[in-house]
Amino acid sequence: MAIDVVIPALGESITEATVGEWLKKPGDAVKADEPIVSLETDKVAVEVPAPSAGVLSEQLAAVGDTVNVGAVIARLEAGGAAAAPAKAAAPKAAAPAKAAAPAEAKQSPAVTVALAETGVDAANVQGTGKDGRLTKADVRSAATAPAPAAAAPAAGARQEERVRMTRLRQTIARRLKEAQNTAAMLTTFNDVDMTAVMEARDRYKDMFEKKHGVRLGFMSFFTKACCLALKDVPSVNAAIEGDEIVYRNYADIGVAVSSPGGLVVPILRNADALSFAETEKAIGDFGRRARDGQLKIEELQGGTFTISNGGVFGSLLSTPILNPPQSGVLGMHRIEERPVVRDGQIVVRPMMYLALSYDHRLIDGREAVTFLVRVKEALEDPTRLVLDL
Secondary structure (H helix, E strand, O other), rough: OOEEEEEOOOOOOOEEEEEEEEOOOOOOOOOOEEEEEEOOOOOOEEEEEEEOOOEEEEEEEOOOOOEEEEOEEEEEEEEOOOOOOOOOOOOOOHHHHHHHHHHHHHHHHHHHHHHHHHHOOOOOOOOOHHHHHHHHHHHHHHHEEEEOHHHHOOOOOOOOOOOOHHHHHHHHHHHHHHHHHHOOOOEEEEEOOOHHHHHHHHHHHHHHHHHOOOOOOOOOHHHHHHHHHHHHHHOOOOOOOOEEEEEEOOOOOOEEEEEEEEEEEEEEEOOOOOOOHHHHHHHHHHHHHHHOOOOOOOOOOOOOOOEEEEEHOOOOOOOOOHHHHOOOEEEEEEOEEEEEEEOOEEEEEEEEEEEEEEOOOOOOHHHHHHHHHHHHHHHHOHHHHOOOO
């Protein structure tokens, strides 16, 4: 009996996806709920599981095809047997393809995206994961490995390479341009002396990790500082919908993290109610699952304000772009020792530039500067974060 494999609902407002990779080929036996195909949506890679055990009898879309939610993408034969291995009389050239198929069929969404980004051919990469499965490290190594001498271009040769943009990269490009076209975007800056935060972190990081099982980083300090500032300047946490302004009494903070396909922004729900430990655990989990392509679509939707930490890549200063329909985004940068004046004396302090990009249609300059000052005050005197001052 043939069983249809239907593309499930992929999240609010997402109606289609692109076939990223088939994880099973026709003739392969599959278990119930075992992933058989990986799809690329506007936000994340999603694996479609088999509705029941059987044998994959037919693939109804090719890699790169656009498919709609609710469409039949494959068919299974319930109770069927897996295709028998090729007979000895089969052409010898078929053997290598058979041997490579299992490893190719077990690629994760993260590996799929990495292959698309680098242009590496999976058939030419030796997997080091379990059962010969490819890992992101394998793809990166293959991408950076020197080309064989025979393939080296002639001296002075000019080369070009065309790689199809992933669906996620296309969405990032479209949304960033929409933000520039829609919002009256402006950026204001301030700097913060990180001495107090760094001293507090150094003093308590061992006890914190021993008690909570997670490292104490800077992101929890910044998240808590932004939550306090959003309470004092609620327009930064608001959004324009039509001819109305929507104010929120909660803070759902988007935390920008890197994934193989680009920057994604998972949401810390009710961040204003989370403890330092809960914040650090959630952000760490987001980062790990973003690298592995395991974030859920619902975790990337919504959000009232965003924090982007370009400092981890060495950025000194930037003007972050809004994540619509949000009205504000805070850019963090690298900590750098600089001379500053304290009590009439020139001293060296660990300083960080902060940048707040905001929608000037809703937030005026006074409110933007006030927000940054509140963040600065909370970080330079972390006791405020505990006392809610």
